Amino acid sequence: MKSIQTAFRILLKVEKEKAYADKLLENLRGGSLVNLPFITELVNGTIRWQLRLDWQIQNSIHKKINKLQTKLRIILRLGIYQLLFIESLEKEVIVNESVNLAKKELGSHWGNFVNAVLRNFEENTDYPKDVVRRISIEHSHPEWIVERWLSEFGELKTIDLCKVDNERPKITFRLNKTIFTEEQLFLELSRDFCKKTEIKDFYEVFTFRQIKPFLIKGLASIQNTSAGIPSILLDPQKGERILDACCAPGGKLTHIAELSNCEAEIIGLDKFEAKQKLINQNIKRLGLSNIALVAGNATEFSYKDKFDKIIADVPCSGLGVLNKRVDMRWKRKNEDVEKITKVQSAILENLAKNLKKGGVLVYCTCSIDSRENEEIVHKFLVKHPEFEIESAKGKVPKEFLTEEGFVRTFQYQSNFDGSFAAKLVKTA
Incomplete structure (x- = not known):
């Protein structure tokens, strides 16, 4: 009871x-x-x-x-x-x-x-004949989301998306390669309970209990496989000055630090100063020494020196992670997406000013809505001919590549959340 x-x-x-x-x-x-x-x-x-x-x-x-x-x-x-x-x-x-x-x-x-x-309850499966209402009720999604996905992806893919949104999310993690290796991992954790994913250094386990000791020791971090892709596209190198422009809760920020082997200068920016305590705890847990945190708004932020690389994991609708954020589908409205895209565009506009010539800007979301993804990037490129797309080919499996070289993952693909990433290079 x-x-x-x-x-x-x-x-x-x-x-x-x-x-x-x-x-x-x-x-x-x-x-x-x-x-x-x-x-x-x-x-x-x-x-x-x-x-x-x-x-x-x-x-x-x-x-x-x-x-x-x-x-x-x-x-x-x-x-x-x-x-x-x-x-x-x-x-x-x-x-x-x-x-x-x-x-x-x-x-x-x-x-x-x-x-x-x-x-006296007996399940009624006589759902409405109208395709939007039927999918909406049978798979428990708001009609506006179903309508949007039907127009973008068609009926079968829409049903697949809805189905996986109603499943428990899979548990994936990344290794902290600065202090721990895959060989060491599999000495301590059986391959029967842990498997590699399509993205390097990311693994799936069946229960949180299996990975908890590694998290406590700072040997691993819980992170979805799709969230690792933007940091891999950024490709941080020794000596580079890098900005994570919307860094909370810190998953991509710490991944970038690990990929650089703590040899890049990394600034983590977030609008909410209160989140810095949690991010700092995570940085300390992982033993990372090359990150400085700054409170500020990514639509207005400027730094004394320009950056070699910037990652913009912008605020988004979260339509690619509805199985994790279970109440998000009921809180979001279609008009929210329109408001969010204005913020996303404003962030991109400001970050472009903070990037060196020859620098790299990775734009990413955990949404599968093209209004927040391809459309934002296309509008930005029209206004900024000094930027061009660098294809993600060779960095991720080809099933996640779009024709333009962007990365798009869907939540029904193995252990991935729905996500988008675009790598842009400032040529002038």
């Missing part, structure tokens, strides 16, 4: 206070809750499948679902999520715990209501 109560409390905060589920779950770590994995499953699963759950609830009651009070709606979502997706639990247990929760939160009348809905 305690697990479902905790999950209920978190979901209530997400719904009523617009809180972030991952932050609330993170706050539980280190506490006395034995069932944290189950609570995490309940919270993340209920949020991911929210639209489909609401469809099922609507088909099981006589009144409009949006007329139900928030607490009741959440209790029904939790109950139906468990009935549909958690096979290890008996229906009797799910119903009884949901009823008890409803009685505690709302009184006996609503406990009886929940009992009737869940005991």
Whole structure:
């Protein structure tokens, strides 16, 4: 009962206070809750499948679902999520715990209501015929995202994207090659539980527990495989002055330092000074000595000297990482993307001024929306003929290359998030 109560409390905060589920779950770590994995499953699963759950609830009651009070709606979502997706639990247990929760939160009348809905529940798979509504409800994504992906990628790829967004994310990490090698890794971790990815120095493990000792010792960092690509394109070298213009939470920043073997001068810039403490902890954990942090806005930042290389991991919609940021799909709106692209363009414009002639600028996002990716780069190149695209050919597997030489990964590709990266060279 305690697990479902905790999950209920978190979901209530997400719904009523617009809180972030991952932050609330993170706050539980280190506490006395034995069932944290189950609570995490309940919270993340209920949020991911929210639209489909609401469809099922609507088909099981006589009144409009949006007329139900928030607490009741959440209790029904939790109950139906468990009935549909958690096979290890008996229906009797799910119903009884949901009823008890409803009685505690709302009184006996609503406990009886929940009992009737869940005991009589049968899944309705007669989804709407309209392709947008069908995919939206069946795969639990907002209609605007489905419409956008259908227009860009077609129906089959859209369904594939939606499916993987509803799966648990895979755990990938990179080695800190300044102090640890692949040979040492496989002496300590069986190849049965750890496998190479398509990107050098990145690996996939089955559970967080397997990699935790390496993280504590600073031998590795949790990072998605796709997030390693921009640093590889940047190709940091000894003696170069390099700027990571939007550096929090520090994954690419520390990767660049490792790739340079701590022999490049690296500046990490981020708008929020409060994030520097966490980044500094990570730098210290990894034993890196060539990074300086600066608080500032990438749309206005200027430095006393120009940079040899700049990486711009710009703020984006996050549409390539919806399986990790489970509530993002419900928080984002189509108009948000239009606002974000203005910020992305402004950042690129300002960073161009801070780059030396012959310098390299890598632009990247964790979005798969072309408005934030190819369109931003194309508009920038029209205004800045002194920049040209350098193809990523030879740096990444060919299945991730676009015709123009950009890198685009999709979240249904093995252990990758959805992402984009473009390498630009300042020729004049």
